[in-house]
Amino acid sequence: MNKHNTILFLVIALVMAYGCSESHQAQTKNVSASSPKQEVFNQPSDIVPTNGFLARQALYLQDSLASAGLDAQAAHVAMNIPVNEAVVDQALAKINSRKDCSDFPLNTLMRMLYLDRETSGLSPELRAKIKETVLNFKYWFDEPNEDSMIMWTENHQILFHTAELLAGQLYRDEVFPNSGLTGAEHVAHALPYLRAWLNNRGRFGFVEWHSNIYYNEDLPALVNLVDFAEDEAVATKAAMLVDLMAFDFANNYYQGTYATTHGRTEDDKKVGEGWDKLPSRDSTSEAAWILLGIGEHSTQASSNFGAVALATSKRYVPPAILEGIAAEVVTSHEHKERSSINVFDGSNYGLGYESLTDLMFWWGISAPAASPVIETSMQTMETYGLDPALIFNDAVLVDFLNLAAQLRGLSLSEYSNKIKDVTEGVCLETVSTYTYRTPSYQLSGAQDHQKGMAGLQEHIWQASLDPYAVVFTSSPGGLSPQEFTGGWKPRAALYKNVGIIQYDRDLQLFEVELVFLLLGVKPYTHAYFPQWAFDEVKSCGWWTFGTRGDGYVALYSFIPPCWESEYELRAFGKKNVWIVELGSSDKYGSFEGFVCAMKKAKVCIVPQCQGFCVRYESPSLGTVQVAWDGPLKVAGQEIDLGPYPRYDNSYCFQDFGTNKTVISRGSQRLELDFATAARAYFE
16 A cells, blocks of 8 residues: 555544544534524534644654654554554653653553553553553652652643543552552542643643643643543543644744744754754644644654644544634734733632642742742642752752841741742743734744743744744843743833844842852843854844845844854843844845845934833834833834733634633634633534
């Protein structure tokens, strides 16, 4: 059978699977009886897969046959093809050692066990070994025995709770040796955590916003719940979150890349040294391609965690409206979105700081050391004998906080508040993200987010002309070990094709500055501007220009920059202003015409005690004015920098903190109600 015939066979098999799946039909028709009647959309429609989605699933499954990766083995089980048992054994060894990230392969193995119930694709010996590992695993920190696993970041929480639920369902009457609980008791333990996690994501969005790494860890856990959770409300809410993740991709992907701000990412995903050393592909690329047809599939990525879950799923189907939106906005779009909440705003949303369930929300936003949380964090750490290095990133930090607080005669909470630029700065608090797209470029960023605070893995803004001709800035330092992501956060103010990015930070307490000195804090700001990725790059005084295709970018630095390498511009000092403007051949004609117009633009920057007063005469927008505090004004009009609604674009407007998302496009309408676990689609 040749490749094309195999793909056709798989497409037909998938169609038959969907047509025969009563559970799929029940899920997509799950609409609350109290839902308001629509004047135009009278009855919900079944959510059926598009031909494109089925073809992408089939192609991915076909390509996974040649992969020796662990996740691809789940695809092998789904197709009743022998797995690479040596690869599975390696995963079992890692899980049995309880090393960090063991929950990743564990969720893949759970998918294999559930798929095996339909196909019997596992050998009896391998099935028994996997079962033994599942029964002996440590599913939460309230269980005994040592481990080195981080369990409480947003993505780890959903992975651990999903694995525990599915393991408990599968072996309901058996005793799990490590915990001493039966499978049924594990189900009861996991469900409250799962429900809280799902509801909070539905209400506040993902706190690890637009993460090009960790969305790919959330996604397999959610699809596992869709496919295998016996609690229908849990399965439906999981499907709704996958819908919202797909909606996120449609709003923020540009030319096949997740070209936006990220709550958590890493340098290797954003920085490339040349065509022979490209940035690593977004971990979400394959999932976005299967869901929406965005970008291209790489045969080198046929064992992707999220993509395999989607390709082997028989219950999750993306509503056609999402694929339609992704195709419609590919060349033009403006999108505003808000995610997460501030640490001090818990009471506004019914969240406290003392219960274990509430504490997991705060730990999920990386807030264990924040002032309202730190006392409970320390007590929980002592109660369960947790490794402080796993909670606070560094065990020395705990000793430092305790000692410094004692020396200053303060409680831990009071001392944390004194250094909130650090303890609160690393929190993934509320963020208003903005994306503006044209055929020639995309500008995206986090508006006015935690300015002057120390971050860990945030990527605040990005200008893109294509997947590699990308420009962004950062200020290395704080507690972040990375050069280009994390570090000291700027005040970014973006509107359409222009951004003003200011860097400054307050002097910290003596002992904190000493720690930064010992950590090697970098006294500079810099820009990633990969000359190798552009058709042409020019430097002229404070300006640096680049062109790729019919798109143009201009970057201005108040402190004269110099080239540190073929991809890095550096400006000395912790305080600086960078201005970015994007343009195209449609407006300026040639690249020379763009450069000439930008060089004539008047720039007035006046340093203040904190930040700057900036007045920039943009050739395209007119006068742009902004300071460290206060509004952004463009041509005399005040621009909204947030806080934004939950969603605000051509397809969806939703107030922040509400439970129902309604996405509309023409005659299509998708309603996701987390209060009633109702997922309804109309066309």
